[in-house]
Amino acid sequence: MKQLFVFIRKEFYHVFRDKRTLLIMFGLPIAQILLFGYAITSEVKNSHISISDNSRDANTEQLINKIKSSSYFIVDETSLSEQEIENTLKRGNVRCVLVFPPNFGNNLLHSGKAQIQIIADGSDPNTAKTLINYLTAIIADYQQEISPAAVLPYVIVPETRMLYNEEGNGSLNFIPGVMALILMIVCTALTAVAVVKEKELGTMEVLLVSPFKPIFVLISKAVPYLVLSLANFTLIVLLAVFVLNVEIKGSILLLFLVSTLFIITCLSFGLLISNVTSSQQTALLLSIMGMMIPTLIFTGFMFPIENMPWVFQVISNIVPSRWYFLIIKSVMLKGLGFAYIWKEVLVLIVMTLALLGVALKNFKIRLE
Amino acid sequence: MDAVSLKNIHKTYDKGNVIAVDDVSFDVKKGELFGLIGPDGAGKTSIFRILTTVLLADKGSASVAGFDVVKEYRAIRNRVGYMPGKFSLYQDLTIKENLEFFATVFDTSIEENYDLIKNIYDQISPFNDRRAGKLSGGMKQKLALCCALIHKPEVLLLDEPTTGVDAVSRKEFWDMLKDLKQQGITILVSTPYMDEANLCERIALIQNGKILSVETPENIVKAFPVTLYAAKSDNNYKLLTDFRNFDAVASAYASGEYMRIIVKDEHPDSITLLKDYAEKFGNRNVEIKIIAPTIEDNFIWLSQKEANH
Numbered sequence: 001m002k003q004l005f006v007f008i009r010k011e012f013y014h015v016f017r018d019k020r021t022l023l024i025m026f027g028l029p030i031a032q033i034l035l036f037g038y039a040i041t042s043e044v045k046n047s048h049i050s051i052s053d054n055s056r057d058a059n060t061e062q063l064i065n066k067i068k069s070s071s072y073f074i075v076d077e078t079s080l081s082e083q084e085i086e087n088t089l090k091r092g093n094v095r096c097v098l099v100f101p102p103n104f105g106n107n108l109l110h111s112g113k114a115q116i117q118i119i120a121d122g123s124d125p126n127t128a129k130t131l132i133n134y135l136t137a138i139i140a141d142y143q144q145e146i147s148p149a150a151v152l153p154y155v156i157v158p159e160t161r162m163l164y165n166e167e168g169n170g171s172l173n174f175i176p177g178v179m180a181l182i183l184m185i186v187c188t189a190l191t192a193v194a195v196v197k198e199k200e201l202g203t204m205e206v207l208l209v210s211p212f213k214p215i216f217v218l219i220s221k222a223v224p225y226l227v228l229s230l231a232n233f234t235l236i237v238l239l240a241v242f243v244l245n246v247e248i249k250g251s252i253l254l255l256f257l258v259s260t261l262f263i264i265t266c267l268s269f270g271l272l273i274s275n276v277t278s279s280q281q282t283a284l285l286l287s288i289m290g291m292m293i294p295t296l297i298f299t300g301f302m303f304p305i306e307n308m309p310w311v312f313q314v315i316s317n318i319v320p321s322r323w324y325f326l327i328i329k330s331v332m333l334k335g336l337g338f339a340y341i342w343k344e345v346l347v348l349i350v351m352t353l354a355l356l357g358v359a360l361k362n363f364k365i366r367l368e
Numbered sequence: 369m370d371a372v373s374l375k376n377i378h379k380t381y382d383k384g385n386v387i388a389v390d391d392v393s394f395d396v397k398k399g400e401l402f403g404l405i406g407p408d409g410a411g412k413t414s415i416f417r418i419l420t421t422v423l424l425a426d427k428g429s430a431s432v433a434g435f436d437v438v439k440e441y442r443a444i445r446n447r448v449g450y451m452p453g454k455f456s457l458y459q460d461l462t463i464k465e466n467l468e469f470f471a472t473v474f475d476t477s478i479e480e481n482y483d484l485i486k487n488i489y490d491q492i493s494p495f496n497d498r499r500a501g502k503l504s505g506g507m508k509q510k511l512a513l514c515c516a517l518i519h520k521p522e523v524l525l526l527d528e529p530t531t532g533v534d535a536v537s538r539k540e541f542w543d544m545l546k547d548l549k550q551q552g553i554t555i556l557v558s559t560p561y562m563d564e565a566n567l568c569e570r571i572a573l574i575q576n577g578k579i580l581s582v583e584t585p586e587n588i589v590k591a592f593p594v595t596l597y598a599a600k601s602d603n604n605y606k607l608l609t610d611f612r613n614f615d616a617v618a619s620a621y622a623s624g625e626y627m628r629i630i631v632k633d634e635h636p637d638s639i640t641l642l643k644d645y646a647e648k649f650g651n652r653n654v655e656i657k658i659i660a661p662t663i664e665d666n667f668i669w670l671s672q673k674e675a676n677h
Contacts, residue, residue: 006472010461017460202456206515209420209450211442212473365441367422 003212007220011194015224021190025228029182029236036174037244044130049073049096050088052080057105059114063142067098072134089121096120096131108146164249164333175240176328177301180321182236183259184266184295187229189287191270194221196283199274205367214363221274222267229263230256249335258331258341261348262324268355269320275362299325323347369434371523371554372396372419377428379414379577388414389425390577396556396570401549403568404558405663411577412558413453416527419556420450433522449521449553451512453528459501463492463511466500467518474519481520484551488544489514506537513544517553524548526557530564542567562664573667580670588666594618595634597642598626598659601651610649616641621668628665629656 015021049067053060068075076094085097099117101107108114118135120128164172195218198204207217233256240246248255270287277283296302298316305316316322323344330336338345372395379389389411396402404412417423419432421441429436435443457466467489471478482489492510495503500511509529516524526545530538542564545555557568565571566585573580573588581588601607608627611620618630631638639656646654661669 003472003475006469010458010465010469013461013465014458201459202452202454203458205417205420205422205452205454206450206456206470207473208422209445209448210470210473211446211475366424367417 004216004220007212007216008223011220011224014194015228025186025190025232026235028186029232030239032178032182033175033236033239033244036178037240044127044134045072046074047072047096047127047131048076048094049098049131050076050080050085050094051078052082052085052097052099053078054082054102055100055104055106059105059108059146060100062146063100063139066142067135067138070134070138072131085119089119092121094121095124095127096135098135172246172333173301173329175236175244175246176325176332177299179233179236179240179259179328180262180299180301180325181292181295183229183233183263183324184321185288185291186232187225187263187266188270188273188291189284190228191221191225191267192273192277192283192287193280194225195271195274196277196280199278200280208365208367214365215360218271218360218363222264222271225267225270226260226263229266230260233259233263246332248332250331251337254338255328255331258324258327258345258348261345261352262320262327265320265324265348265352265355268352268359271359272355272362275359275364294319295321298322301325318351320348320351323351369398370395370431371398371400372402372430372432372556374415374419374430375428377415377418377430378426379411379418379423380426384426387577389418391428392574392577392579393428394572394579394582396554398554399549399552401545401555401567401569402557403565403571404556404574405560405562405565405568405571405667406558406574407560409576410574412574413527414577415574416450416452416525416556416558420448420525421445432525447522449516449519449524451516451524451526451529453531453558457500457508457512457515460499462497462499463503464496466511467514470515471518476519478518481518484520484548485514485517487547488517491540505533506540509533509537509541510544513541517548522554524553524555524557526555528558528560530559530561538564562662562667565663571663573663573670575667575671575674578674580667580674585663588663589661592661592666592669594630594669595638596659596661596665597629597631597638597656599629599642599646599654599656600626601646601654603651606649607646607651607654610646610651611642614642614645616645619672623664626657626659628659628668630669 015025051064053064064075064078067073080088080097085099088094089097097119099119101115101117104114104116116139118132120132122128198207208214237248237255241248273283273287277286298305298312298319299321300316305313305322308316327341327344330341374395375393377389377392380387392411392415404415406412414423418425418430418437421437421444424438431437432444433447435447437444458469461469467478488510492507492514495507500508503511513526513529516526530541533541545557549555559565568585570582570584571588572582583591599607599611604622604627608620608622611617611627611629616631616633618632620627620629629642631642635641639658642656643654646656
């Protein structure tokens with residue numbers, strides 16, 4: 001027992017004396033969280049648009065002010081000439097141009113019908129569609145305002161609500177995904193490298209020629225990284241809550257428990273990688289390149305798994321982070337309890353046991 | 369019972385394409401300081417790894433401290449001290465931390481066998497808090513030796529401990545090995561330096577995975593079967609080339625200041641014969657004498673004989 005303790009203490013020395021490891025361990029998560037939280041966002045906010053107002057009456061002014069006051073748009077110019085419309089879009093200065101025909105107000109008030117043209121930059125179709133939706137909604141809203149007395153025989157008013165994320169905060173979907181991504185990569189890579197380092201330095205040879213049980217070598221390697229990963233996880237949660245304003249709806253304890261489980265899954269995977277590689281470079285490449293792409297694609301936070309061809313859907317089942325992502329989303333965002341996630345937890349447990357079993361079985365008591 | 373014993377050990381790499389150890393057998397007696405002498409790539413490290421149970425031989429059997437290297441590898445791992453050829457300590461841990469770590473891994477403490485390492489440890493203990501990576505080559509070797517000795521092993525296996533270490537540190541190191549031998553520890557040490565062979569009680573000369581000879585250094589030198597001549601001139605390179613073209617010369621090779629020459633047929637006037645020949649070809653200030661063979665000369669003689677087979 002004392003041997004194990006001293007061995008684990010030695011691992012901590014390694015980690016704390018190696019600035020690069022520390023940087024990867026704690027710098028990467030902070031950078032990723034902030035990147036995904038701020039820079040890479042699926043929300044459409046502060047889009048630049050221009051308006052070509054050929055009517056210039058009270059109505060167009062009211063409508064333009066309404067658009068200006070929404071947080072979705074920044075109106076660059078209101079008096080764009082017809083010739084300039086295409087050029088502005090081509091230059092990419094604005095995402096969308098709104099064109100009021102002459103006599104907009106007159107037509108609206110006297111014939112009760114006016115037209116408005118929305119020209120959007122379709123090279124980014126998703127953003128274009130979103131912008132058109134926002135604009136249409138604002139126009140419809142204005143229409144309601146100016147004709148309160150309009151008697152429509154039947155009106156269906158859709159009342160929409162975004163459950164679990166009322167404000168449509170994009171970080172909410174990304175945070176659990178980034179958590180899964182970071183833990184998966186950091187835990188796997190660092191454990192793999194830690195074991196392979198001993199092989200590369202030749203210290204493994206000495207450890208093998210000692211009464212110390214090989215299993216203990218693996219345990220001692222895994223424990224420090226489990227502790228550090230939990231600290232890492234705490235840091236990510238704190239960042240998410242205090243910097244990105246993500247509210248944790250479910251039980252914090254449950255969140256930490258399932259995360260510990262997932263960290264152990266990743267550690268086992270790292271140990272497995274360390275078994276089959278003999279240089280730090282290979283281990284690092286295998287764990288980062290090998291893990292990054294499947295995790296990004298098959299976790300489900302970037303691309304919905306339901307839309308994938310069935311082959312990929314099947315493959316996604318063997319990616320641990322996919323299950324963890326589901327769990328975290330349920331616990332953190334929806335506030336669900338263990339009863340709703342036990343299936344995913346079971347999958348992770350089975351995966352961990354399998355990985356750990358293979359890693360231990362393959363651990364070489366000799367050099368070859 | 370022998371402390372180390374190898375019987376017909378074969379080891380190949382790369383699916384049998386590279387022969388590392390070729391039918392090697394030798395025994396090391398209890399309490400002996402035994403040297404495995406041979407150039408790089410002779411198979412020394414493979415033999416050490418087989419003995420320390422981290423490598424499996426293709427054929428043959430071996431035992432260390434009376435235990436079989438395959439079946440009873442656990443028992444061996446408790447009883448040997450091993451210093452691999454590559455410096456194998458934690459560079460980012462201090463001297464003290466390294467020593468404490470290895471002591472604990474071997475289930476002992478620095479204090480328990482302190483008398484064994486005291487002489488060596490005293491030399492490095494002033495730098496206790498320095499990291500191993502920042503130590504000089506000689507100090508690293510001392511620290512590695514301390515770590516290998518910390519659990520009072522029955523057999524000490526040292527793979528090229530003096531490679532890359534300066535002359536003074538090398539001498540100190542061999543003095544330490546003699547001290548350890550006094551304490552009853554069997555030591556098997558390998559080295560590519562022929563001059564270190566004389567410091568061992570018995571040596572095995574090894575080349576291309578084959579054992580050329582197992583003897584005491586004195587007997588190996590005594591067993592040199594022919595007269596060895598030493599020669600030099602103003603231009604040693606020319607002299608060597610000329611002698612190599614001489615019918616009466618069996619072999620000629622450079623070795624320090626004087627080149628070595630072996631003649632085909634022993635003759636009382638060989639010196640005059642060689643000198644006349646050399647001068648005929650324009651070599652000036654030719655000096656030729658009979659010289660006592662060293663281990664290195666033996667090694668070359670034996671490996672040439674092996675090659676001619």
